[in-house]
Amino acid sequence: MQRTKxxxxxxxxxxxxxxxxxxxxxxxxxxxxxxxxxxxEIICEPVPPENDDITFIIED
Structure with missing residues (x-):
């Protein structure tokens, strides 16, 4: 019985x-x-440095 549990x-x-x-x-x-x-834009392309806050939102 313990195995099934x-x-x-x-x-x-x-x-x-x-x-x-x-x-x-x-x-x-x-x-x-x-x-x-x-x-x-698609994020698969290299992200410009202006969109750093967007990457932080994705990391959350």
Whole structure:
């Protein structure tokens, strides 16, 4: 019985970690897309030094 409990807890923690990583990926992608829409540029290109504050927002 203890094995199944350990497997269930590890499965639950794995699902939580997966959901958190998906949320982080979606927020970063959403910020990049919103940023490219507002500035009209894609961030994959080298970022000019004027947009340093935007990179700080993405790091949050």
């Amino acid at each position: 350990i497997n269930l807890t590890t499965l639950f923690l794995g699902i939580i970690a997966l959901m958190l990583s998906i949320i982080v990926i979606y927020t970063t992608v959403g910020l990049v897309v919103a940023n490219s829409i507002t500035t009209g």
